[in-house]
Amino acid sequence: MSNFVKTQVCIIGSGPSGLLLSQLLAKAGVDSIVLDRKNRGYIEGRVRAGVLERGTVTALEEAGVAGRLHAEGIPHHGVDLAFDGDRHRIDLFGLTGKSVMVYGQTEVTRDLFDARFKDGQQFYFDVEDVVPLDLKSSSPSVQFLMAGQKYAVSCDYVAGCDGYHGVSRQAIPSSVLRTFVREYPFGWLGILVDKPPVSHELIYANHQQGFALASMRSETRSRYYVQCDINDDVSAWPDDRFWQEFSTRLGPETAADLQIGDSFEKSIAPLRSFVAEPMRYGNLFLAGDAAHIVPPTGAKGLNLAVADVRLLSRALIEHYKKGNDAYIDTYSTDVLKRVWKVERFSWQLSTLMHQFPENSPFEKRMQRAEFDYIASSESASRVIAENYVGLPLHSQL
């Protein structure tokens, strides 16, 4: 015996993509339900992104969830690239007229959950065996289990917002789905520490011992990363080893301002570039990490997910409010144009800023030469800046 549920849009995944989509649809009067295999506490507890593009801030303003962001977020007008201790500031605002906002994904997720719960959103948490069905028909459905009960959702559309390990992408037949991947031969070890950040802006550093990133969550809470071996476990990185490596990679001048302390969060993430095409199959639409992954070097993962959702929500709202399916029909083509450009930037900055075991002495010199060119050319710095603050949401190419 199944529990029957009817909605307009069934959203699989309650991360930033699924939450923002449900919020934007609700503000336009479009009904949705949201499923997740985890629960709110677990999802909010995940420590991930920290930098929001202007376009993401605009999306959160349009969604009506930017109040705390503007009260607590920290605008950043520049970012530093460093090479073996030499630092070059990319003047984001001077070169593009835009800045970025430092505000953790944890906070974005919390703000979206608060808004959805206040609005009475129908959530199904801790679900299992989610199966999208009849995606090419005009009445797709989604089956799942929750607390041992069977559920059958009838809907008009299914939004696959279930991340890299989700089921939505797998629902696209292998004869249709095309995937592209680049696995990087290292990971990022990240910590959180309640100490003031070493610098008021972010520092991306390439050192002969490896990459390091100095970021933050507030004026009193820092988020720091070091490149680590792909097979490392956090147990191989006690705090004293982390601080030793981190300060070496930042260089003595910068490290002189470093305040160290006990980390209270420590995790390792693999790095990959990944794209799945198409991002639509019948009445299934993919958004966010379900369709693509970028190495976090360019601070793009969350921002790319938000851009997908802005285009997907526009398409669905145009359908329901105006009977216009033009944006639904072009969603996959439109969104992938931007996805590939952001994949390029994230891959390029990762290639520039990390130590690759397979790099020859010549390739290491090419990395240094590219850094020196960026540091000496306003045009080259502007290219970094316009990608870092965020590419336009719409473009013909």
Ligand code: FAS
């Ligand atoms: P998410 O993965 O956030 O959410 C997907 C949701 O779907 C999850 O809640 C999951 O429980 C649920 N789900 C999965 N399978 C399901 C199923 N079968 N049924 C129901 N629900 C299911 N980006 C940056 O910009 N900067 C960073 O520093 C950064 N660091 C990261 C570190 C890590 C360890 C990871 C994994 C990602 C990081 N990212 C970073 C990228 C990250 O921020 C993503 O881009 C962002 O979470 C994308 O949001 P969603 O598309 O909602 O996917």
Ligand code: PHB
């Ligand atoms: C972060 O603060 O977590 C962060 C910032 C910039 C990145 C990646 C992660 O490129």
